[in-house]
Amino acid sequence: MKRILQAAAVAVGLAATTFAGSLPADAAPKKSFKLAYTVYIGFMPFAYLKQSGIMKKWADKYGIEVDLIQANDYVGSVNQFIAGEIDAVGVASMDGLTMPAAGGVDTSVFLITDYSNGNDIVLSKTAKTVKDLVGQDVYLLQYSVSHYLLNRALQMNGVEDTSAAKAINISDAEISAAYVSQDTVKNAVSWKPLTEDMEKVPGTTVLFDSSKIPGEIMDVFIGNTANIKDNPDFAKAVTGAWYEALGILKAGGPKADEMRAVMTSAMGTDAGGLQSQLDTTHFFYTPAEAYAFLTSPENEKIWDSIRTFCFDQGLFGQGATSVDSIGIEVADGTVLGDKGNIKMRVNPTFTKEAIDGKL
Structure with a gap:
């Protein structure tokens, strides 16, 4: 996974505008969804979710279909998300801010998977x-x-x-x-x-x-805010499937060995290579742990550090006049930056529902 930060190009802005303008005001709930992820340790449980049938089980529960796509091109997958061709994509949090959000797409983090802890x-x-x-x-x-x-x-x-x-x-x-x-x-x-x-x-x-810098290089799944609002069952199915898989990985035993084998194969590495990356990646194995992190005061500080770096490097685009040009709504509702231009939202709703057994 390249995890590239890019400035919002004109083409990105146009794609975002086109997508936003193409959504019917009274669109019926969707029944088919696409989620893309690239080869990176924090996303590889999705390879197991697909092969094991866990994702299908959770999708069936909500009467929907979820197509899990292992993308070869990280930036390409983000651009597909921006254009509305896929419903969710795995990104480093900074890339979600500097690509879709800075490009005009109202973007929500609905699942956090991990953060780099020595990777x-x-x-x-x-x-x-x-x-x-x-x-x-x-x-x-x-x-x-x-x-x-x-x-x-x-x-x-x-x-x-x-x-x-x-x-x-x-x-x-x-x-x-x-x-x-x-x-x-x-x-x-x-x-x-x-x-x-x-x-x-x-x-x-x-x-x-x-x-x-624990937590600062975090990996998340993002969706278009309007799409997530209109189709919460999609986010619920993905979140439920994710934590079922993470529970297997955490518990160990034969099923965890099977999961590791799938992840190892999907990454093109060996058992030692997989373990090395697991050792330096902090997975949020339970929704309670993820929720505590997302709602902590430290998370707001992390987003402030991220946005400051992005603005200083010119990654908010030519139209951004200050670090506050783009609004970021963190999990407790606090907004960093322009409240009238919120384009990045940390949504802990589905993680909380996982904790409460409501998925």
Whole structure:
């Protein structure tokens, strides 16, 4: 999963406008839905939901159909969501803010799956501390969570001017090989499994990782707010199926082994590779844990940090004049930014219904 942050392009805005304008005011409830996810550890339980029939069972309960689609192109899947071609998509929370929300789509987070808890790292062949990166080139995928991680690492180590370490853009397809083979690439930021070979380079030091900023690099499923409001059974079925699968993974035993095997195969890794990524990913195994996180005061602070980074990097688009240009409604109803332009909403309703046994 590339987890790319992108500025809202004109085409995105047009797609959002087209989709919003195409919704009939009195549309009948839908019966068929599409949910897309890409190959990333936090989303891979959906591969098991599809193969095991758990998703179908929950969809049948609500008299609907839910087609789970493993997408090859992360950005492409988000663009399909923006255009209204799919009903929900798995994203890093920042991408939900800077792509559909900044592009004009009123977007709701209806399920949180996990957050990176060491999956993303800052590493160097020469530097021994984060402060040593000042004045140095740091290779990363620009405007990605890697870029965000570098900025937070610098801030937390007393470097106020985060541009003091120069971010050099490199694709996720190239970064591992470049770090391993090129002497000029001394500092880098990336994520597992790309970093596994990078960490083996002699002299390499891990300077910072996402476990130092728990919750800030979170992965979620988003839906069009109007679609979720008009078709709550879709969100209920997905949420119920998700927590049934996570309960299996948490409990262990033969069914969990079966689930791990499906996830391993879908990711194209082996058992060790899967475990390594599980070890550095904080799954919300129960709805109670997810709800507590979503409704905590800390979650509001996280969204404030995310939006500040996005605005500073110009990811709200040319029309955004301040960090408050886009409104973000967090789980307790508090709005960060423009209350008249809320485009990102954290909706804990379905997680709470899972807790209360109402799904």
